[in-house]
Amino acid sequence: MNFFVVVPTLNAAEGWSRLTPLLLESIAADRVLILDSSSTDETVNLADAAGFRVHTIARSEFNHGGTRQLAAELLPDAEILVFLTQDIELAQFDAIRWLLKAFTDPDVAAAFGRQLPRRGATPIEAHARFYNYPAQSGVRTLSSREQLGFKAIFISNSFAAYRREALMAVGGFPRDVIFGEDTVTAARLLLSGWKLAYVAEAQVYHSHSYTWMQEFRRYFDIGVLHRRQSWMLSEFGGAGGEGGRFVRSELRFLWPRHWWLLPSALIHTAAKLLGYRLGRVENLFGAGLKRRLSMNRLFWN
Incomplete structure (x- = not known):
């Protein structure tokens, strides 16, 4: 091969x-x-x-x-x-x-x-x-x-x-x-x-320890992807259900031994959700603002 x-x-x-x-x-x-x-x-x-x-x-x-x-x-x-x-x-x-x-x-x-x-x-x-x-x-x-x-x-x-x-x-x-x-x-x-x-x-x-702002920017880009490639959601369903399952799994994982990280996990979840929702309506924003909100900033040049 x-x-x-x-x-x-x-x-x-x-x-x-x-x-x-x-x-x-x-x-x-x-x-x-x-x-x-x-x-x-x-x-x-x-x-x-x-x-x-x-x-x-x-x-x-x-x-x-x-x-x-x-x-x-x-x-x-x-x-x-x-x-x-x-x-x-x-x-x-x-x-x-x-x-x-x-x-x-x-x-x-x-x-x-x-x-x-x-x-x-x-x-x-x-x-x-x-x-x-x-x-x-x-x-x-x-x-x-x-x-x-x-x-x-x-x-x-x-x-x-x-x-x-x-x-x-x-x-x-x-x-x-x-x-x-x-x-x-x-x-x-x-x-x-x-x-x-x-x-x-x-x-x-391979893994990353993102800050909440990095999570926000990454999920803004995911929202942009899903808005511009909306056919994927039509063919395979939305990502919201999977996101909910992930959050519930994360809370169960952290609670027994790392309970003090729960507030941080929830803040990261909120940042992801906000970033994603803004990305889904990125057509309402100018290129300059989108560049500041995005992790992949070269895309907007």
Whole structure:
């Protein structure tokens, strides 16, 4: 199976020692494409020294979907494209091999692995990983939306792989989204009759401890995505029910051992809700205000 690993980077030198050791143990260096957004640190030099392929774009050209689509176009011989983000750490040397096993089923178009809390993660960020990335693997089809609703198209390009043939058949990654290109693509794949695989045996460390303002901005962007790609909600249902289940799970998780974090969790929840609702009506705001409210500010330039 001919595959390549793609890592979009921007000033990734600080976390390089977490990302690369197991990556270099598990696959040949020339199977890795670093797609760099004009870093000003040692990222490109480190990538060259490791033997990785490097392609540089202007920072202003970065787009979550468009940049990954560029990678697909730069690697026309790849059967499978594995995407990582620069802040992950492989939890096992064969994590990518585990992920690739999903493609032995010719109907699987995309697969994503399990994300574990990073070392030193707060209880709140740890719960988010345990909730969204369970220990059981599974395969989703279009009929999964009847049980899972919007969750049927959950996937994360922090650690995911795509069958290039299927990806290109649905138009590739969207170039015009603020982020969430993985979710949009997953929806298109399911609607086209392909399967999505979750491979719990393939594991990385990856989590974030967001401030309430960062949560607000991230969820503002999610609201923007859902307003502009409203067909996803029509096809797979709204995200509100899943959000409620997450909050209830979080409160149950924190109460026995981390009860003092409950006020913080509720503040974060309120910030997410407010950000999301404002994002859903972003058409009422000017570009300058949207840039200040957004996590992905380059999108508004």
